[in-house]
Amino acid sequence: MKTAESPAGSIYDIEGVISSLLRWGVLASLLLLSIGTLLCFIYSNDYGVHGGSAADLQALIRPEAVMSFTLAEFFRGLASGQGQSLILAGLILLIATPVLRVAISVVTFAVEKDWIFVGITSVVLLFLLFSFFLGKLG
Numbered sequence: 001m002k003t004a005e006s007p008a009g010s011i012y013d014i015e016g017v018i019s020s021l022l023r024w025g026v027l028a029s030l031l032l033l034s035i036g037t038l039l040c041f042i043y044s045n046d047y048g049v050h051g052g053s054a055a056d057l058q059a060l061i062r063p064e065a066v067m068s069f070t071l072a073e074f075f076r077g078l079a080s081g082q083g084q085s086l087i088l089a090g091l092i093l094l095i096a097t098p099v100l101r102v103a104i105s106v107v108t109f110a111v112e113k114d115w116i117f118v119g120i121t122s123v124v125l126l127f128l129l130f131s132f133f134l135g136k137l138g
Contacts, residue, residue: 014104018101025093032093074089102125106125
C-alpha cells in the first residue's frame with residue numbers, strides 16, 4: 001500500500017526487510033544451535049544420557065580440540081540430522097546474517113544511486129569477506 005510518507009520501494013521498506021532478515025536469521029540460528037546441541041547430548045555414547053566419563057567431555061570441549069569436518073560430511077550430517085552438523089549450520093547462519101545485511105545495503109544504496117554509501121558499504125563488505133579469508137588461513 002502506497003502512502004505519502006512511505007512510497008513502495010522506499011528506504012522504509014528496505015529497513016523493514018533488513019530488520020526481518022536480522023530477526024529471523026538470529027532466531028533460525030538459535031533454533032539450529034539448540035536442536036544440534038540437544039541431539040549431540042542425546043545420541044552420543046561418549047557423553048550425555050548414555051554415560052561417559054568426565055575425561056570424555058573434557059576432550060570434547062578443550063580449546064585445542066580440532067574438529068575435522070569436510071563439506072561432504074557436513075551435508076551428509078545435515079541430511080541425517082547429526083547434532084554437530086546442525087550446530088555448524090547454526091553458526092554459519094549466525095555469521096552470514098549480518099554479512100547478508102551489508103550486502104543488501106550495498107544493493108539498496110546502488111538502486112538509490114547513493115554512490116558514497118555504496119563505496120563505504122562495499123569497503124565494509126570487503127573487510128568482512130577478507131577477514132573470513134584471513135581466518136581460514138590462520
